[in-house]
Each structure stands twice: as C-alpha cells, then as structure tokens.
Amino acid sequence: GAGVSQSPRYKVAKRGQDVALRCDPISGHVSLFWYQQALGQGPEFLTYFQNEAQLDKSGLPSDRFFAERPEGSVSTLKIQRTQQEDSAVYLCASSSKGTGDGYTFGSGTRLTVV
Amino acid sequence: GENVEQHPSTLSVQEGDSAVIKCTYSDSASNYFPWYKQELGKGPQLIIDIRSNVGEKKDQRIAVTLNKTAKHFSLHITETQPEDSAVYFCAASPGTYKYIFGTGTRLKVLA
Numbered sequence: 001g002a003g004v005s006q007s008p009r010y011k012v013a014k015r016g017q018d019v020a021l022r023c024d025p026i027s028g029h030v031s032l033f034w035y036q037q038a039l040g041q042g043p044e045f046l047t048y049f050q051n052e053a054q055l056d057k058s059g060l061p062s063d064r065f066f067a068e069r070p071e072g073s074v075s076t077l078k079i080q081r082t083q084q085e086d087s088a089v090y091l092c093a094s095s096s097k098g099t100g101d102g103y104t105f106g107s108g109t110r111l112t113v114v
Numbered sequence: 115g116e117n118v119e120q121h122p123s124t125l126s127v128q129e130g131d132s133a134v135i136k137c138t139y140s141d142s143a144s145n146y147f148p149w150y151k152q153e154l155g156k157g158p159q160l161i162i163d164i165r166s167n168v169g170e171k172k173d174q175r176i177a178v179t180l181n182k183t184a185k186h187f188s189l190h191i192t193e194t195q196p197e198d199s200a201v202y203f204c205a206a207s208p209g210t211y212k213y214i215f216g217t218g219t220r221l222k223v224l225a
Contacts, residue, residue, distance in 0.1 A: 031211060042203050042215030043158065056212070091157055101146060103213070105157035
C-alpha cells in the first residue's frame with residue numbers, strides 16, 4: 001500500500017481485557033517496528049522484526065506484551081490483561097532496509113484502558 | 115544506553131521568523147540523526163535526516179546541523195508558515211535499527 005496502515009485507530013479496553021493491534025506495513029518492506037508513545041512524550045522502542053523474525057523484543061514492558069509477524073508482512077501487537085499504564089499510542093513503522101534508516105510511521109492506535 | 119535531550123519543549127514564533135530546536139545525545143556511537151514532524155492525530159513524518167559524516171544538510175526551508183564533538187544537533191526552520199505548527203522530535207540511532215527519541219518540541223507559528 002501507499003503507507004503504513006494501523007487498525008483500529010482508537011481502542012478502549014476495560015482493565016484486564018486483552019487487545020490486539022494490527023499493522024499493515026508498506027508492501028515489500030523488510031523491517032517492521034513497534035513503538036509506544038505516552039502522552040506528551042517521544043516514541044519508545046518496543047520490538048523489531050526483519051521479515052518474520054523477531055530480532056529484538058527488549059523494549060516490551062512485560063510478558064503481557066507479545067508481537068508477531070508470521071508471514072513477514074502484517075504484524076499484530078497483543079497486550080494481555082491490560083492495565084491503566086498501558087494507555088498510550090502504539091505506533092508501527094516499516095523500512096525497506098535492514099537497518100532503521102528512514103522509517104515510515106503509521107498513524108498509530110490510541111489505546112485507552114479504563 | 116543512548117539518551118537524547120531536546121529543547122525547548124515549546125516554541126512560539128511569528129510567521130516568517132526562524133525557529134531553532136536543539137538536541138543533545140550521549141552515545142558517541144550514534145551516527146544517524148532523523149527529525150520527525152508529528153501533527154495532531156497523525157504518526158511522525160520524517161522531514162530531514164543527517165549522518166555523522168556530514169556537518170550540515172539543507173532541504174528548502176529546513177536545515178540540520180551536527181556537532182559530533184559536542185554531541186549536539188539542531189533543526190533550523192526559516193521563513194516559518196502556519197502549516198509548520200506541529201510537534202517536532204529529534205532522534206539518534208547508533209547505526210542500528212533502533213531510534214532513541216527526544217521528548218519533543220511543540221512549535222506554534224503565529225499568523
């Protein structure tokens with residue numbers, strides 16, 4: 001596609017619910033990244049995929065966070081047993097290169113946990 | 115690990131004036147420095163970037179300078195326009211896939 005597409009745009013979850021956030025990267029982009037952006041802050045790295053391989057998950061805050069990219073294109077970020085501190089915008093980015101040069105970000109999913 | 119500080123947090127300028135945003139980084143291994151513009155409700159958009167083997171780069175009204183010795187880099191916007199109003203983020207990358215972002219500068223261009 002023309003850009004990185006994320007869905008849903010907005011998600012309200014009750015505390016304790018599981019959520020799944022979807023990212024459609026630019027077609028053919030090898031690298032895919034997830035970032036978390038708290039209100040008024042810069043994005044913070046969560047995880048990185050090269051094709052279907054998750055090469056770095058060091059930024060995932062806890063074992064309640066899980067990401068996958070089974071066929072090397074679409075990726076899903078899953079958060080189990082959501083908590084209030086999970087409220088943030090979750091940004092997906094992709095890049096045609098193996099490194100992160102020139103990421104293209106999606107518009108993000110705003111998650112609010114109530 | 116890398117730490118990026120960004121100043122100021124807010125900046126108001128009159129239309130037509132210049133705006134300067136400054137960032138410092140801590141990891142001397144960082145060699146790629148992108149700048150992103152984020153409008154309300156949208157994802158960050160890459161506006162310019164610079165590599166550590168270059169001291170300055172310009173693209174129309176936007177320029178970025180890098181001082182490796184002092185570990186700081188700056189974004190310069192000349193002849194500001196109302197559509198330049200947004201939040202701007204600097205970032206540093208140690209030559210890998212990971213970016214470390216600053217905390218952002220909210221720029222307001224007053225008509």
